[in-house]
């Protein structure tokens with residue numbers, strides 16, 4: 001019935017029926033989607049470089065995922081794993097334990113959303129260390145739950161009006177050469193927290209995104225990651241890598257932490273883990289994962305059978321289609337184009353990326369100040385011409401590219417054509 005309504009009619013009904021707090025970027029409504037393309041209810045086609053906010057690394061409706069879910073639909077859709085367990089949950093945990101970095105006994109627990117994975121990683125870290133404190137970073141995004149908001153390093157719009165937040169959470173600046181914060185300064189700021197705010201032996205965990213997502217696609221420099229690992233080792237603090245956005249093939253490897261020569265104690269993952277089904281996970285050293293008492297972890301829907309079936313298929317597709325490597329090639333090609341356009345577009349302040357996790361940052365050429373207005377214009381120009389792009393960054397002046405890693409070359413080339421015009425003409 002809804003598919004017969006026009007975009008405008010749906011927009012009016014949406015405004016009357018749903019709160020503005022659920023901010024919605026597009027004013028058109030999805031009808032169907034396939035791989036990297038999406039059609040609205042009026043038949044307009046879009047190339048989808050948003051991918052459900054980094055959820056569709058395997059594209060919309062990958063046939064293997066659909067087959068796996070159909071097969072599961074015919075068996076059962078829900079038992080609540082904590083009541084009646086099923087083999088697929090265990091199998092997925094085994095597979096994730098095998099593919100995550102670190103050659104030691106590991107365990108994995110499943111949840112439904114990225115924020116829930118983050119919440120549970122903190123719970124596990126506190127249970128294991130017996131300590132309350134958590135250190136996170138400026139520009140970080142860790143979700144919309146109370147602890148997720150406390151850890152998030154961006155006030156508007158995520159924290160506005162929602163406090164007080166859970167205590168014992170502290171922030172240090174995230175290093176960014178472009179914004180003049182060196183690795184040394186960022187590490188010193190963490191150490192300063194031990195002087196000014198909380199003694200190191202009361203800190204349970206340091207949590208960071210190896211490549212900040214919402215914050216602007218800034219990769220943690222290798223020496224920063226090494227420095228954090230050293231601080232953690234010195235003080236018995238756990239290092240948590242929030243790979244909700246950077247994981248699952250986006251950076252040219254299955255996990256962004258594979259780019260570093262140090263290991264995290266816990267990894268959170270979600271988004272592309274189940275290719276469009278709500279599933280998240282916390283993975284880590286077995287002895288740490290076993291710290292919470294039985295009943296302390298879980299949730300009614302946590303590890304839903306359909307989502308788990310889809311996630312098992314995602315891992316197969318990642319391997320069979322060599323998607324991390326394909327993402328690397330596509331990301332390199334995109335960076336090449338963006339760099340070529342720099343001479344014609346002085347607003348491009350930086351092109352950066354790890355694998356397919358590519359971003360372009362815009363600044364006013366006269367002042368060097370972040371240029372959110374220009375960024376919006378590029379986004380709107382692309383949208384008007386059928387390419388869906390997402391912005392990010394503390395100043396809203398970054399465009400991030402989240403195309404499915406399965407995108408056909410012809411569609412990628414078409415998107416690059418639209419992007420070239422949008423960036424040059426905006």
Ligand SMILES: Cc1ncc(COP(=O)(O)O)c(C=O)c1O
Pocket residue numbers: 053113114115116118141142143144209213214242243244245246270271
């Ligand atoms: C790094 C990171 N952590 C946590 C979250 C929260 O995930 P969710 O929106 O599924 O709760 C996100 C979502 O964008 C994220 O990028």
